[in-house]
Amino acid sequence: MTSAQTIVAELKTRARALGFESFGIAAADARPDLPEKLRAALDAGWHGDMDWMETTADRRGSPRAMWPAARSVIVLGINYGPEADPLALLDQPDRGIISVYARNRDYHEIIKGKLKELAGLLARRAGAQVKVFVDTAPLMEKPLAEAAGLGWQGKHTVLVSRDFGSWLFLGAILTDADLPADKPHAESCGSCTRCLDICPTNAFPAPFQLDSRRCLAYLTVEHKGPIPLEFRAPMGNRIYGCDDCLAVCPWNKFASVSREARLQARSELDGPALADLVRLDDAGFRTLFAGSPIKRIGLQRFLRNVLIAIGNSGDVSLLPLVEARLGDSADVVRGAAIWALRRLDADRAGALRPAALAGEQDDAVAAEWTGELA
Structure with missing residues (x-):
């Protein structure tokens, strides 16, 4: 040797x-x-x-x-x-x-x-x-x-x-x-x-090729702005990353x-309740995700993801928690909360819209109220 x-x-x-x-x-x-x-x-x-x-x-x-x-x-x-x-x-x-x-x-x-x-x-x-x-x-x-x-x-x-x-x-x-x-x-x-067929957003242009712009792992972690409209429903309850293509590999x-x-x-990160997550403030977020890679995306992006998941949940009992985020200081959080509200209770969203639009300064957030998203 x-x-x-x-x-x-x-x-x-x-x-x-x-x-x-x-x-x-x-x-x-x-x-x-x-x-x-x-x-x-x-x-x-x-x-x-x-x-x-x-x-x-x-x-x-x-x-x-x-x-x-x-x-x-x-x-x-x-x-x-x-x-x-x-x-x-x-x-x-x-x-x-x-x-x-x-x-x-x-x-x-x-x-x-x-x-x-x-x-x-x-x-x-x-x-x-x-x-x-x-x-x-x-x-x-x-x-x-x-x-x-x-x-x-x-x-x-x-x-x-x-x-x-x-x-x-x-x-x-x-x-x-x-x-x-x-x-x-x-x-x-x-x-x-199997990995290509299960992708909820068709993120693979061809085998062995990945368009990150369509990948939920990218959109929920790396992407900083609002989740593009076409990918919100396919997100389902995925709030950080996506394992679908990995999980089906034979x-x-x-x-x-x-x-x-x-x-x-960590057991507390194995399917945590959306109702608990949407209540997190900055201190609670940092405590829950201490030592976790999730901490690096920050509270605002994380809440954006959670609110999209709530919008997909169909659970109207979460409406008060969604409404509590309508006045959030972060545009990306307010926008996601509006989308969730409209998904869960369109009538309630319609009732709140006039007053909300009167005070909204961000055009993208205003578009969430009117449904005129680009």
Whole structure:
């Protein structure tokens, strides 16, 4: 066994001890096709308001463009597969659906410390330079994970693993050390189109392509303004992210196997009541979502999502809570509250409209009252 192979064997052992369940290595230049694919997606506008994807495109296309000294990338995965089918909550419209990944502590915090420890071991053993990444820098982890043999990018563009289905948190270590690369994983979706067929907003222009502007995961998390009208009813009770395309993947049957390293979801984030969520103030929001990735979208966007879900619930008992948000200081919250009110009780909305319009200063919010949305 060469010294590089010995180091890799030691890294794999330590990675397992740290809770990583997938480990693979790719050459830093293993995906020369990425710049062209990224450019095509950006030119099509599929990144929506995520302008940082455009501004970092030159570096994002290749690890060596970001760090010329890079020679190898170690990609690691942690299984976060849920214990129960997350789609079951779609039948409980009075409860909010939070994406499975966000029911845990922020995965950036979970993984980064582990990656730093493993990278430190590599630096000591190989005398190498290292950099760690957890979805916070212009590194395309999913195609690199495919190149490193962890799985393949499915038709829903998410990494699919034979062992863990569509439920893997990914992290990467970039290094100037030349390490033996693993074989890339062949695409294994076959003729299955379940992930494409279930999408409530038709966000996939074609297999293996995602238009973020139509994706509920993007709209409920990254999008800052009002939810576009055509996507409000399809949102249902999804208030943070959307797991539909992940949850129907047939390979998930392997992810359901119990493992000690499984990440445990916080029970209070497993279908919380919309009635409780719409009452949150800033302090309550920060307390409930302390250590959660949800906190970064802020109270206003979160309430926007909750109010859309209430509008879809058909539950008229929530009307007083909706009306309480009609005077909210945030335009995006008032607008969503108006839409919810009109959905639940059009007559009541009509009665409140004249006085509300007389005092409304925001044109977009006023359009919610009149139904003259662009």
